[in-house]
Amino acid sequence: MLIRKTRLDDYDELCALIAEVDELHRNNLPQRFKEPEGLTREWDYFRSLITDESVGFFVAEGEGELVGFVHAVVRDSRNIPILVPRRYAFVDSIAVREELRGTGIGRALMERAHEWAVSMGATGMELNVFEFNEEAVAFYRKLRYRTVCREMSRPLEQRGAGLRE
Numbered sequence: 001m002l003i004r005k006t007r008l009d010d011y012d013e014l015c016a017l018i019a020e021v022d023e024l025h026r027n028n029l030p031q032r033f034k035e036p037e038g039l040t041r042e043w044d045y046f047r048s049l050i051t052d053e054s055v056g057f058f059v060a061e062g063e064g065e066l067v068g069f070v071h072a073v074v075r076d077s078r079n080i081p082i083l084v085p086r087r088y089a090f091v092d093s094i095a096v097r098e099e100l101r102g103t104g105i106g107r108a109l110m111e112r113a114h115e116w117a118v119s120m121g122a123t124g125m126e127l128n129v130f131e132f133n134e135e136a137v138a139f140y141r142k143l144r145y146r147t148v149c150r151e152m153s154r155p156l157e158q159r160g161a162g163l164r165e
Helices: 008-028 043-051 105-119 134-142
Strands: 002-005 055-062 065-076 087-096 125-127
Touching: 002 105, 008 043, 008 065, 008 087, 043 055, 055 105, 065 105, 087 105, 105 125
Parallel strands: 087 125
Antiparallel strands: 002 055, 055 065, 065 087
16 A cells, blocks of 8 residues: 555546545534535646645555545644644545554544654644544544544524523
């Protein structure tokens, strides 16, 4: 297996991998995610990620086909007096073909993302994971990620949306 930078000619195979992840999210959170009417990701969006120097986009290739990817971005903390100035990387998305999960591909992708982040001056790595995705939560815990904060939500009634228990 080879971990390498993403190329423009990876577009079609990446869209197929992204579609797997999108379906998982649609099935578990239909109030947030829907079936796209067209492509899973637009070509211009894909190209902008590959050409952006603050983005680390890597693929896992096995036997001539893509089997996984990781997309991370380097960020600087906001300039607010209470925040310690820092540079960190954020994992925007990661995917491994369903039939190959648990084989070390995800770990190799994350290790490559970590190396890239360090080379960009990042001192930490962050990510979001949805609560329903217990497999992903367990994966990140094995990589020594810990919960720092929790995003919570609730639907609101359109009329009289009071705080009821």
